[in-house]
Each structure stands twice: as C-alpha cells, then as structure tokens.
Amino acid sequence: MAVTDTASGRSASGGGDAPPKVALLNNPRVRSWLFQGVLAVIVAYLAYSGWMNMNANLQAAGVASGFGFLDENAGFSVAQSLIAYDQGSSSYGRVYVVGVLNTLVVAFFGIVLATVIGFIVGIARLSNNWIVSRLATGYVEFMRNLPLLLQIFIWYFGVLRLLPQPRDSIDFGALGLLNNRGYFAPKPVWGDGAAITFYALVAGLAIAYVIGRWAHRRQMKTGQPFPSFLVGLAVVVGLPLLAFLATGSPLSWDMPELGAFRPSGGMTVIPEFIALLVALSTYTAAFIAEIVRAGILGVSKGQSEAAHSLGLRQGQNLRLVVIPQALRIIIPPLTSQYLNLTKNSSLAVAIAYPELTSVFAGTALNQTGQAVEIISITMLTYLTFSLLTSAFMNWYNARVALVER
C-alpha cells in the first residue's frame, strides 16, 4: 500500500495540483479495470465449463464427435447443385458447400429483386396518381402483414397446382419449357473462340468506365454534359457483339426435350427455387418500400423546390438531388432487411429447396447424428454471411454519407 501511495504521489506532482490520496480499491481506474477483469474471468470460465460439460455429456452418452464426418461419403442426392455433386462419391463437406451456394444464390437474387420491387413500390406510394399510390399502399399492407412461411406455401403449392404436368408443358419455343417440375431453359454451349467475345466484354466494361470518368470530369470543369450512359451501353453491348460475329457466332443451344418424366437437357430452375425467390423478394420488398418512402420524405421539400428553380426536370431532381440524400437515411435499415432476407431463406426447409439449413443442418445432421458440430458450423456460416453483408453495406453507407467540411 505504501509503495503505491508514493508512486501515485510522485506522478501527480508533475501535473500541478495533486489529486486527493485514495486507497487503491477506491481509485476509479483501478476499480473499473478490476471489475472488468473479474467479469472477463467469469465469462471465460462459463464458456470453458460449458464446453467441458458438453464434451463430458457427449462422451458419457457415447455420441461420436469431431469433424471427421466432413470427409465421409454422404451418399444422398441433392436436387440443385451449382458445383459438381455426385451422390456416389461426394462427401458431407461437399454437401455443405452445395448448401452454402444454394443459400447464397437465392439470397443474392432475392436481394436484387427485393431492392428493385421495393424502390418501385416505395416511390409509387408517393405518387400523385391516386390509383398508383393506393395500389402501392395495398401491396405493402398485404405483403408485410402475412407470415412469410404462409406466403412461401402459397407460392409453392399455389403455383405448383397451376402448372401443367411435363407432358403438357407450356412451350416457349426458343425460350424453353415450363411445367410443374420447373423451368427448363436452353443451355448455351460455347464453341471455339468464344473466349474472344468474353475478353471483348471485359474490354467494353473497362472502356465504358473510362468514358464515364472522363465525362464526369469534363462536366465538372466545363459544365458540358455528355451522354456517357448511352455511349457506355453501346460500347459494352457493341464490342462483344462485333467480336462474336467476327469469330463466326461460336454458340449453340442445348434445348430441353420432353421425355417420359422430366424434360432432359438444358438448364433447370426448380420450382422450389422460384417459389422461395418470389416469396422472399415480394415480402422483403414491402419493408424496403416503406424504408424508401421514409427516406424520400426525410429529404426536405426545399431541396426539390431549389432543384426545380434551378431548372432540373422531375426525373433529374429525383436522380440528382432527392435520392442521393435519401440514400443516407435508407441504407442502414436496408442493411437489416438484406440480413433478414438471407436468414429467412432458411424457411426453404418447408418446401424442399436444398439450401444450407435443409441439406446440411437437416439431412446431413440426421445421417451423421453430430448435432453439435453441424449446428455450430451452420450458425457460424450464417453469422459470416450477415457480418459480410453488414461490412459491405457499412462501407457503402460511409461512401454516400454526408462529408462535412
């Protein structure tokens, strides 16, 4: 005690007026560190004892544990796989990757669709046209007030019952077939020299980007606008098209053909995917619409009036003045909706869409019985998805945030 007292006295002497001498335990800094340290120790102990307890119980119950099962042969089939998956030789680890990709693909398309629908409906709610705004209101109130699982069932069983059997497929000619086994699209088969078309596309994108930068700088300097969007589009479409024709159209189509059961050949979009995608995106779009509306209403009316008085048209006003400011309000809650959509994709279990929860935390769990390992992996995976989405949205939010000078 005495040593610390002198130590604190010495250090205080440099600062001028000496603080009152207090016992070590009453020193606010020491106190807060002490309590936090104790808390950390308790939390660590709880985690440790929980872990040991689980291990002891699993051992006592004779349940196999460890992650060795990931290399074992899974031996069951998965309806949709973006990577090569063979039911005879693929492992549980592969099943996991298949599940993750299926979750990501439905989440990605879901987010894109929900954003597009949400922005359209949100802006429509603010329309001066009475019918349009009422329709948008009706959409929002209807979609967000019905449970999502119910909506998934409605789309799945409702849509399935309406579609014909494979032998009575709706034939879209060159666009493929539609029946209750899904949508069977023609599959592109690239021939020799197709890579050149691809390189042309990359080059087109790069050129369009450079044009955009140049046009922006020129407008900033001289005030002269340049139709960079149209010119860019022409380059992005035109360059690959020229390359494609120059190399002799190296593309053929593998058309789906009717068989005894499901059509063979082509690309298949299974009805589970369609039902889940539509349900997730239309449901989430209702929430996004409200967020968009709130964001636009959050931009003061004076901004629009100022834009109009400067001679901007209504479209320009929205694009250049209102939306950039509204985005600052929209993005944080929008992030939550994206996270919700990704997590809600696990409801696919109910309609047999083979995403992560269904094939890995479902089938694989049941076949191996290793609940603790599989549920931990699944939770970590969803956590990673969510944190990555949040990180991206936070980065974007920082970019559009008001830079104060």
Next chain:
Amino acid sequence: MTNSVLTVAIGAAAAVALGATAASAATLDDVKAKGFVQCGVSQGLPGFSNPDADGNWSGMDVDLCRGIAAAIFDDPEAVKFTPLSAKERFTALQSGEVDLLSRNTTWTMSRDTQLGLNFAGVNYYDGQGFMIRTDMNVNSALELSGASICTNTGTTTELNVADYFRANDMDYELVAFEKADEVVAAYDSGRCDVYTTDQSGIYAQRLKLTDPGAHKVLPEVISKEPLGPVVRQGDDEWFNLVKWTHFAMVNAEELGVTSQNVDEMMESDNPSIRRLLGVEGEFGTDIGVENDWAYKIIKHVGNYGEVFARNVGPDTPLNIARGINALWTDGGLQYAPPIR
C-alpha cells in the same frame, strides 16, 4: 452498474451449473417418479402413430408405449406423446426429452453404434417401396430413370434411393421435405412422379391422397427396414424393460394368450404361460416392475397379433397382410426369446 452486470453473470453461472446435470441414467426410476412414460412418436402416420380428432394417439408404435406404461403403472394411459420429425427424433432421445423413441425408425449399424442409442427389438419388418400414378403406365421401378422422387429428409429412404438408382445406372431428381404431410401434398399436386418411403408408410400415406385409387405401389422392395423402439445407451434396466415388453407381446401371441382370455389363462397348467403371466417365477422383479407385468400388458394392450390386426391388419383401411411380420411358427420373422 458494474454490480448489476456481476449479478447477471453470477445468475447465468448458476443457471449453467443447474442445467449441467446430464440426463440421468436411471430412466425407469425417473419414469416411476414422474408417473408417466414420455414417448417420442411420428407426426402422424396412420397405423403406427397417429392422433385422432380428439388428440388420442393410436397405432402399433403407440401401443408399444402403452404396453410399457401398462407394465409399470398398470395403466396404458400413463403415456405422454411427443410428435417428432425424422430430423429431430435422435436429438430428442439423446437429450432426454423423451424416454424412448417408438417412431417407425429403421435399425441400422451406424445409428446403433454412433448415436449413443440402442435399438430394443423390431416391432415391424418393413422394406422401402415406390408409389406412382396408375396412368403413368410404369410397372417396375427399373423404368423410373429420369423420374422426380418425393421423400422425407433425414431418413434411410434417401440413402436407399441413391444406392438403388446408382446400382441400376439410372438418373433421378430427389425432392426431400422435412414433414411427411408436405411430401404427400407435393406428390399429390404433381411435383413428383414417385413417392418413396417404407411400404407400410406408403399404404398409410396413400389414404391421405385426394384419389387413393389412382395410385399404385410398384412391386420392388429395395431395402431392409427393420423398425423398432430406441432407447439411450448405458441404461440396461430400461433397455431390458422396453425389449421385453415387445417380447412379451410376441410370446403371448405364440402361446395363444389374448386380451380376451388372459384372465382364464392365469389358471393355465402350461409352464410357459405361467411364467409369462407371473404366476411362477420372479421375472418382473428382475426388470424393475411387478411380476404380473406381462399380464398387465396383454390385458390392457393385447398380444402382438391383436396389436397388428387392430392397427394395420386386413380389417383396417391400411389392409396390410402379416407377411414377414407373421410369427416364426407361421413362416414369418417375429420371434421372441423364451421367458425362463
């Protein structure tokens, strides 16, 4: 502020410490103490475990649970049922949520050895089959290449289908649902050409279709599916009781003891019957119940033949013949070790 955080932390510690008690090994003592058997069953499979409109469960798997309750409490109603999906069932048993699983569960080696569980016998010998619409004009499972197949997730059926189609070099699309009702709904709405599960299940689920007559079961049986009750490993007393409840019902049928004549049979001179009904010997005490345990099972629930006939036999909508589930004396597989 810090103090309140500490309080919460200590409370959480206490909660973890309390929750840390492992599921007790002595299931029979626990069951006697709480006064009922907690039995894990299916979410509704006619003939095996199915609730009626009033929530009363019936079926072969249910009767096994009632038999155990009768042996312990002399009351076949001293059972509470927990409906479990195929996916949840083993975890529910491992964690002690149910005392036993009597849920048309296939006995396989990996389930027996890796899950910390024991199968206590086979109360129904089944095999996997296929159902298809009659108007598809398919007469053999070997004509199913390219078909879409509906089934349940987390079952041996998924693996059997994979093996069968691979062995015969055929292609298929599997659509696997978590709940049996959704499998039936999807099949009924035409999502799949074929519905596959254990044959008993096919006959049971066919009753739920809009037009059961328009569907037929293909002749191929592609797997062995011995279905039976499951208990946790490491509790031999409870394991014995469950195992011998089933054996008592089979032995009773073999000896001609039924729920109708069991009271007269108490007077029987046949030593096997006298041991079964507890007139001679101390067999009940050895498995932790009273010596007239089998009498109570037969009196309240019936012998194996009665249970079969009542739930799935030819006089029920399922109309399943005894087949391989006949007694060994009739050329079937149902065989119980003797009580002596």
